[in-house]
Amino acid sequence: MTVDVNAVAAGLHxxxxxxxxxxxxxxxxxxxxxxxxxxxxxxxxxxxxAAREDEGMAIAAGLFLAGKRSVVAMEASGIGLSGLILARxxxxxxxxxxMASHGGLLGEAFDFHGATIAAGRGVLAGLNxxxxxxxxxxxxxxxxxxxxxxxxxxxxxFAILVPPYLLVGEGRSx
Amino acid sequence: MNRGDVVRAVIEFRNDAVMILGPxxxxxxxxxxxxxxxxxxxxxxxxxxxxxxxxxxxAPKQRVISLxxxxxxxxxxxxxxxxxxxxxxxxTVIVLANGIWGTSDGSVPVTIPPAKFPELAISCxxxxxRVTLASELAPLREALRKSIAEPGxxxxxxxxxxxxxxxxxxxxxxxxxxxxxPIDLIESIDATRRFLLK
Numbered sequence: 001m002t003v004d005v006n007a008v009a010a011g012l013h014x015x016x017x018x019x020x021x022x023x024x025x026x027x028x029x030x031x032x033x034x035x036x037x038x039x040x041x042x043x044x045x046x047x048x049x050a051a052r053e054d055e056g057m058a059i060a061a062g063l064f065l066a067g068k069r070s071v072v073a074m075e076a077s078g079i080g081l082s083g084l085i086l087a088r089x090x091x092x093x094x095x096x097x098x099m100a101s102h103g104g105l106l107g108e109a110f111d112f113h114g115a116t117i118a119a120g121r122g123v124l125a126g127l128n129x130x131x132x133x134x135x136x137x138x139x140x141x142x143x144x145x146x147x148x149x150x151x152x153x154x155x156x157x158f159a160i161l162v163p164p165y166l167l168v169g170e171g172r173s174x
Numbered sequence: 175m176n177r178g179d180v181v182r183a184v185i186e187f188r189n190d191a192v193m194i195l196g197p198x199x200x201x202x203x204x205x206x207x208x209x210x211x212x213x214x215x216x217x218x219x220x221x222x223x224x225x226x227x228x229x230x231x232x233a234p235k236q237r238v239i240s241l242x243x244x245x246x247x248x249x250x251x252x253x254x255x256x257x258x259x260x261x262x263x264x265x266t267v268i269v270l271a272n273g274i275w276g277t278s279d280g281s282v283p284v285t286i287p288p289a290k291f292p293e294l295a296i297s298c299x300x301x302x303x304r305v306t307l308a309s310e311l312a313p314l315r316e317a318l319r320k321s322i323a324e325p326g327x328x329x330x331x332x333x334x335x336x337x338x339x340x341x342x343x344x345x346x347x348x349x350x351x352x353x354x355x356p357i358d359l360i361e362s363i364d365a366t367r368r369f370l371l372k
Contacts, residue, residue, distance in 0.1 A: 023231065046231070048260055050224075051252030058221040059256075062194075062228020065214075065363070066236070067371050070228075088218050092363040 003136050008166045009034035012099065013042070015144020016071055021097075022046060023063050023070035025056040031101030031164045032073045039073075053078025057085045061094040069097075069148065076102040076161060080119020086127055086157060093155040097148060103133035103161035109171065124159055131159035134166055175311050177340060178203055180270050180332040183311060184241060187318035191266075192229055192366060196222040196242035198276045199340060204241075205355040212369035214362055215355055220250035223257065223267050230262035230327075233370050237264050237322070244271040244284045244291065251294060254329075258299030263325035266318075267295075272334040280341030291331035300329050309333040 012035050016024070024039040024047045026032065039045045050056035056072045063070045079086070079100055089096050102108060104117035124131045130150065134143065143160065151158045165171075181203040184193075192212040195201045201215040217225055226240035242250070247269045257267065271288030274280050286294065292305045304326055308314035314332050321328040342350055357365065 048231070048256070051256050054221070055224040055250070055253050055256060058217075058224035059228035059231070062225040062230070063232040064228075065192075065225075065367050065370055066229050066232025067367075068232040084218050085221050088221070092360055094363060 001136055003166055003169070005034065005167055005169050008134075008140050009038060011140025012144055012162075013038040014141040015148075016045065017042075018141060018145040019069065019148030021069045021071050021148070023048065023060070023068055024073060025050050025059050025070060026073040027053050027056060027075070027078055029073070029075040029101050031075065031162065031167050032099065034167050035099065036073050052081065054082040054085050057082045057089065057096050060096045061085070061089050064094045064096075069152070071097050071099055073099045074101075075116055076100040076104070076120025077116040078120075079123050079159065080116070083123045083126070086123060086129065089157055090127055090129065095151045095155050096157045097151045098157065098159040099162065100159055101162050101164060101167070103163045105133045105163070107163040107165040109164075120161070129157045129159060131161055133161045134163065136166060175309065175314065175332070175334050176337050177270060177272060177334050179311055180314065180334050181241070183314050183318060184239065184268060187315070187322060188239065189237070189322065191237035191239045192226075192233075192370065193239045193241060194222045194226045194229070195240075196246040198243055200241055200243065200270055201355070202353055206353060209356055212366045214366055216359070219246045220253075222246065223250055224253045226265060226267070227253070227257050227260065227262065229370065230265040231260065234262065234264055236370065237266070239266045239268060241268045241270060243276060244269055244273065244286065244288060245275045247291070248284060248286045248294075251298070254295050254298035254300065257327055258295075261327055263327065265326055266321040266328040266330065268330045268332060270334055271331050272336045272340060274336045274340060276340045277342050279343040279345075280336060288331060288333040292329070295329040300327070305329045307331045307333060
């Protein structure tokens with residue numbers, strides 16, 4: 001099955017628009033780059049490059065307090081870095097919507113992403129944060145829009161994990 | 175000037191500002207003052223200012239104050255760069271810099287001296303004219319007054335003298351008794367959100 005990486009990036013971006021996301025906070029990542037570039041080019045989405053992923057989570061929680069919808073985009077290693085702030089966000093119900101590269105299921109071709117996957121999935125599992133690993137046949141826009149429904153309907157953080165081949169193609173990596 | 179003086183001055187000039195406080199005794203001082211509906215107490219170490227940045231970006235007409243101890247703020251130093259780049263005019267960052275970690279017997283120094291915080295902020299991109307080191311109450315009050323009257327973001331390093339009251343561990347090795355906040359963590363978040371969305 002050939003994946004149209006441009007269609008995946010466009011779909012994810014369309015989902016953010018459909019889900020009324022106004023802010024994209026991100027730490028640069030090769031895999032998520034096609035999405036964050038689209039956000040940068042979208043006048044309806046304010047973008048902010050964070051210094052660290054955990055800082056981005058806290059900024060998103062502040063935006064939620066002010067009634068704004070946001071996405072925090074990163075490599076999944078950043079989820080691993082964010083255990084404490086995500087725990088606080090779950091406890092105080094200021095949800096964070098995360099889109100991160102590396103799902104840890106299909107298509108993880110490089111051993112040097114092992115710690116990234118272990119840290120990211122470990123924090124999500126440890127804090128019982130719902131997450132979804134994107135599949136090549138998914139309607140990406142709908143997945144994002146539905147995830148945002150869960151984030152704001154249940155006031156829970158939620159992560160969409162994106163295997164690298166879906167956004168940058170086969171055999172490519174940072 | 176000690177921690178209590180700093181917190182009382184901030185309260186005096188706060189008016190309707192949303193406040194997010196770092197962990198520790200400054201939160202305690204604040205909840206012993208009359209309750210304000212938009213206060214997040216005891217944010218986890220390093221996250222008070224970044225969460226305040228999010229509020230400031232999301233509610234641009236609302237004044238927002240973060241108040242962190244120097245240990246927490248130095249651990250969150252990268253956030254100073256993020257704030258400087260986004261430069262929300264409605265945000266004031268106050269560092270209560272007494273030079274010690276409060277979560278101990280008061281003998282453990284923070285790894286950066288209080289007087290260095292302005293240099294740190296400027297190095298991270300803050301405008302020099304909006305960065306203040308206040309070691310006495312009069313310049314602190316003046317900096318707080320300016321932060322209300324003129325667009326920011328403002329960075330105020332309040333250099334406080336450490337006192338025995340700052341230590342969590344007493345001289346006999348026992349832990350100091352702590353007062354309870356009048357509202358819990360979840361209530362304070364919901365009250366702050368309601369305040370912001372009204």
